[in-house]
Amino acid sequence: MSVSVVLTADDILRALRRMAHELVEGHHDLDRLILLGVRTRGVPLAERLAAHVAAVEKPVATGALDTTLYRDDYASAGPRPVGRTDLPGSIDGRTVVLVDDVLYTGRTVRAALDALTDLGRPSAVRLAVLVDRGHRELPIRPDIVGKNLPSAPDDHVVVRLEEIDGRDEVELLRAEPTPHADDATEAGS
Numbered sequence: 322m323s324v325s326v327v328l329t330a331d332d333i334l335r336a337l338r339r340m341a342h343e344l345v346e347g348h349h350d351l352d353r354l355i356l357l358g359v360r361t362r363g364v365p366l367a368e369r370l371a372a373h374v375a376a377v378e379k380p381v382a383t384g385a386l387d388t389t390l391y392r393d394d395y396a397s398a399g400p401r402p403v404g405r406t407d408l409p410g411s412i413d414g415r416t417v418v419l420v421d422d423v424l425y426t427g428r429t430v431r432a433a434l435d436a437l438t439d440l441g442r443p444s445a446v447r448l449a450v451l452v453d454r455g456h457r458e459l460p461i462r463p464d465i466v467g468k469n470l471p472s473a474p475d476d477h478v479v480v481r482l483e484e485i486d487g488r489d490e491v492e493l494l495r496a497e498p499t500p501h502a503d504d505a506t507e508a509g510s
């Protein structure tokens with residue numbers, strides 16, 4: 322397996338700043354916005370995004386969404402701890418921006434949409450992710466992306482955040498190292 326750092330702490334900071342600017346540009350009524358972090362690492366990311374938005378414009382509401390009970394593998398994957406969902410108030414008529422660290426198959430976002438339906442009726446739901454690594458299994462597309470990261474299906478993206486992991490970093494774990502061009506030539510010759 323090979324491990325490479327794809328985002329440093331500085332890269333994450335820059336990506337979040339840019340994402341916050343995109344949020345401000347795309348949502349003129351920031352009072353209607355709720356940044357809802359998907360547990361686990363979406364929660365500190367939503368709070369950081371809110372801090373960047375506040376620095377350039379004004380404070381925005383944040384919350385946390387746990388999707389465990391809505392996952393389509395809930396029954397098959399065995400018992401998992403259920404986290405808290407914390408809303409800053411009613412989501413009815415608000416624009417909810419789901420915030421997550423990684424977007425892969427899209428199944429977590431699907432579960433989040435299902436959870437939202439039980440919580441109220443937002444006027445719109447958007448999606449912001451730090452890393453989009455592709456390989457969607459559902460018709461889900463992010464609105465705001467920190468980094469598009471091409472990956473193989475069996476790679477793994479590890480997001481570490483100061484608040485949870487003690488440092489900021491995104492790593493790409495490759496199951497098989499990509500063959501070096503020379504190796505490929507040698508193998509083929």
Ligand SMILES: O=P(O)(O)OC[C@H]1O[C@H](OP(=O)(O)OP(=O)(O)O)[C@H](O)[C@@H]1O
Nearest residue numbers: 360361362421423424425426427428429
């Ligand atoms: O698009 P998907 O295929 O659903 O994958 C993306 C999800 O996977 C990770 O969560 P994970 O289930 O590992 O839980 P965690 O955030 O609590 O670690 C990540 O934080 C996303 O929520």
Ligand SMILES: O=c1cc[nH]c(=O)[nH]1
Nearest residue numbers: 423425476477478479
């Ligand atoms: O690579 C992946 C896929 C799903 N969730 C992650 O956190 N990383």
